[in-house]
Amino acid sequence: MVTERGLQVLRAIVQDYVDTHEPVGSKSIVERHAFGVSAATIRNDMAMLEDEELITAPHTSSGRVPTDKGYRVFVDHLAELRPLSSAQRSAISTFLADPADLDDLLARTVRLLTQLTGQVALVQYPSFAAANVTHVELVALDPVRMLVIIVTDTGRVSQRLTSMPEHIDERDVPVLRAQLAELVTGRSVRAGSERVEALRASAPAERGPLDHALLALADVVGEELDEFRQDRLVMAGAATLAKREQDFRGSIHPLLEAIEEQVTLLRLMSEMAADDQGLAASIGRENEAFGLTEASIIASEYDAAIGRARVGLMGPTRMDYPSNLSAARAVARYLSRLLDEDEGRR
Missing domain, CATH: 1.10.10.10 (Winged helix-like DNA-binding domain superfamily/Winged helix DNA-binding domain)
Known part of the structure; x- marks a missing residue:
C-alpha cells in the first residue's frame, strides 16, 4: 500500500x-x-x-x-494536467484555422501535435459508415477519362480519376450522373455501398455502351464508399523516433513497423480505456499484446458529427505525461469545436 x-x-x-x-x-x-x-x-x-x-x-x-x-x-494519480502556455494555445487556433476539408484538418492536427510535443502524433478518422452521401459529380476530362467526385454530409470528399471502357459522349454524362445519384445520394455510405453491390449482381448479361459505362462508374463509387467505411489513421513525427532512440530501452523497429502497418495502432487506439474526461493511456508492457512494450500511447477523444474518435501521441515510456495529455486534450477539444461549427454551417 x-x-x-x-x-x-x-x-x-x-x-x-x-x-x-x-x-x-x-x-x-x-x-x-x-x-x-x-x-x-x-x-x-x-x-x-x-x-x-x-x-x-x-x-x-x-x-x-x-x-x-x-x-x-x-x-x-495525476492531480491535474500541465496547462498549455498562451503561445501554445495561440498556435493551436492559428494552425488549425480555416481547413480546406477534413483531410486537411486532420493532417494539420498531427503536424501541430508533433511540433508541440516532439512525439509521434496519431489521429483516428471518425467512422464514415453512417455518413450520408449528399452529392455525386462526374467531370469528363476527355472521351475515355472521367473524374468521379463523391461528397458526404460530414464534409468528406472523394475524387477519383478513372478510365472508361469505351468512349463516352458528353451528352451521356448527365444521364450517367443522374443514374449514380439515384443509386447512392440521400443514403448512408453503408446503404450506398450495398446498392452498388446489388446493381452489380443484377446487371444483365447483354449490355449496351451506357450499361458498361454505368457499371464501370458504379464500381468506382462502390470502391470509394468502401474506403469511407474503413478505419483510418493519420500520423506525423515518425522521424522523432530516430532522434530519441536513446530514450527507448530496446529496439524502435516494432514502433516503425506499427506506423507502417497502421492496423496495430488502430486496434490499440480503439481499445484503450478512457477516463471520465475522455483521456486514455497505455504504458509499456500494457502494450505487450500489440508488440509495443517499448512505447507509451496517450489519447484524448474528440467529437465528430457521426461519432467519437481519438487524438493521440506515441513515444517512450519516459515521457512528459502531464504536458502530453494536456496537449492532446486541448487539440481534441479544438478539433471538436471546429467540426461542430462546420456541421452547424451545413
Whole structure:
C-alpha cells in the first residue's frame, strides 16, 4: 500500500527522471522538492516504492527510475494536467484555422501535435459508415477519362480519376450522373455501398455502351464508399523516433513497423480505456499484446458529427505525461469545436 507521501515521492521521481534523463536519488529529491523531511526518510519511502515495483535501480548504487507500473500509478494519480502556455494555445487556433476539408484538418492536427510535443502524433478518422452521401459529380476530362467526385454530409470528399471502357459522349454524362445519384445520394455510405453491390449482381448479361459505362462508374463509387467505411489513421513525427532512440530501452523497429502497418495502432487506439474526461493511456508492457512494450500511447477523444474518435501521441515510456495529455486534450477539444461549427454551417 503506497502512502500519500510515497505517491508524492513517486511523482517527484517521475518528473525528475523525465527532466534530467538520469536516475533519481534521495538527496536530489530533498534538494529539488520541498518535502520537509530528511534524505533518510525519503530513502525509506523509496524502499517502499521499490517493494511495490513502482521504481527500480538500473545500476548498483545508482538512483532509481520509474517502472512501467510506476508510470501507470503516476498517470492514474495525476492531480491535474500541465496547462498549455498562451503561445501554445495561440498556435493551436492559428494552425488549425480555416481547413480546406477534413483531410486537411486532420493532417494539420498531427503536424501541430508533433511540433508541440516532439512525439509521434496519431489521429483516428471518425467512422464514415453512417455518413450520408449528399452529392455525386462526374467531370469528363476527355472521351475515355472521367473524374468521379463523391461528397458526404460530414464534409468528406472523394475524387477519383478513372478510365472508361469505351468512349463516352458528353451528352451521356448527365444521364450517367443522374443514374449514380439515384443509386447512392440521400443514403448512408453503408446503404450506398450495398446498392452498388446489388446493381452489380443484377446487371444483365447483354449490355449496351451506357450499361458498361454505368457499371464501370458504379464500381468506382462502390470502391470509394468502401474506403469511407474503413478505419483510418493519420500520423506525423515518425522521424522523432530516430532522434530519441536513446530514450527507448530496446529496439524502435516494432514502433516503425506499427506506423507502417497502421492496423496495430488502430486496434490499440480503439481499445484503450478512457477516463471520465475522455483521456486514455497505455504504458509499456500494457502494450505487450500489440508488440509495443517499448512505447507509451496517450489519447484524448474528440467529437465528430457521426461519432467519437481519438487524438493521440506515441513515444517512450519516459515521457512528459502531464504536458502530453494536456496537449492532446486541448487539440481534441479544438478539433471538436471546429467540426461542430462546420456541421452547424451545413
